[in-house]
Amino acid sequence: MSPQADYATIVEAFSRFRDAEPEPKGELDHVNAFTLVVAVALSAQATDAGVNKATRELFRIADTPEKMLALGEEGVIEHIKTIGLYRNKARNVIKLSRILVDDFGGQVPSSRAALVSLPGVGRKTANVVLNMWFKMPAQAVDTHIFRVGNRTGLCPGKDVDAVERAIEDQVPAEFQQHAHHWLILHGRYHCKARKPMCGTCIIRDLCAFEEKVIQPA
The missing domain is CATH 1.10.340.30 (Hypothetical protein; domain 2)
Known part of the structure; x- marks a missing residue:
């Protein structure tokens, strides 16, 4: 588990996520x-x-x-x-x-x-x-978010409940609605479990992960 990132780092990281994907969407199909x-x-x-x-x-x-x-x-x-x-x-x-x-x-x-x-x-x-659906700033923590939160130091925690609390407590309100989507997409497509793509990561310079893989996966 990486140490908790400071406020300025968290703001910068989520600002970059927002700039890259202003309206992230879940990937499960549904109609209601x-x-x-x-x-x-x-x-x-x-x-x-x-x-x-x-x-x-x-x-x-x-x-x-x-x-x-x-x-x-x-x-x-x-x-x-x-x-x-x-x-x-x-x-x-x-x-x-x-x-x-x-x-x-x-x-x-x-x-x-x-x-x-x-x-x-x-x-x-x-x-x-x-x-x-209800547009509430609720944080659904899965294995991707747990990994990204702990690797980066943005929202570390010993279990998924702790990571959920860290997002709620540490991430500014302006990012709360989309926070879990940005984190899950980052974990799914960039900060992968076995071969994190640190070489092309948009928050590499902000990340506390000590074993960065510099070359793109």
């Missing part, structure tokens, strides 16, 4: 809040590309909790069986659809506590939905 919840829940231990391929037809025919319930668990399985843990995920999709219909009038709630009460929806999934 419900399909976003389902897509993020399905993405656990799966790639966004794999989830998008599996849900393309699923969301065409079942883009509401009511339609998902009508499709049924076996119907969901037929669409998502290329995704890891598909049986358990299909079961959770049906369960959360039932709860949304019975307890929330078929609408996705805008409360973290309500979201995490849904089967298959953890804090990270809830934060993605709050950020991407």
Whole structure:
């Protein structure tokens, strides 16, 4: 874990992220809040590309909790069986659809506590939905963000909860809405786990990582 970067370094780093990608977007396909919840829940231990391929037809025919319930668990399985843990995920999709219909009038709630009460929806999934759909400055920390936060020193922490708090506490408000997207994209395409592309990194001079790979990967 690198030491916590100072305020000026954090501001400069996120200013560069913003200049490079002013409006970063999540890479999971969805058409409404419900399909976003389902897509993020399905993405656990799966790639966004794999989830998008599996849900393309699923969301065409079942883009509401009511339609998902009508499709049924076996119907969901037929669409998502290329995704890891598909049986358990299909079961959770049906369960959360039932709860949304019975307890929330078929609408996705805008409360973290309500979201995490849904089967298959953890804090990270809830934060993605709050950020991407409800435009709240919630920080969804995954393995990419955990790695980037600790390598760079921008938001270090011993676990994902600590990194989430570090982003909330250390990153200025003007960057909060897009902070987790900038960090995840940086980790996914530049600050990679095994071969970080330090040679072409836009924050290389600000980064606290001591084992920089100077040549582009």
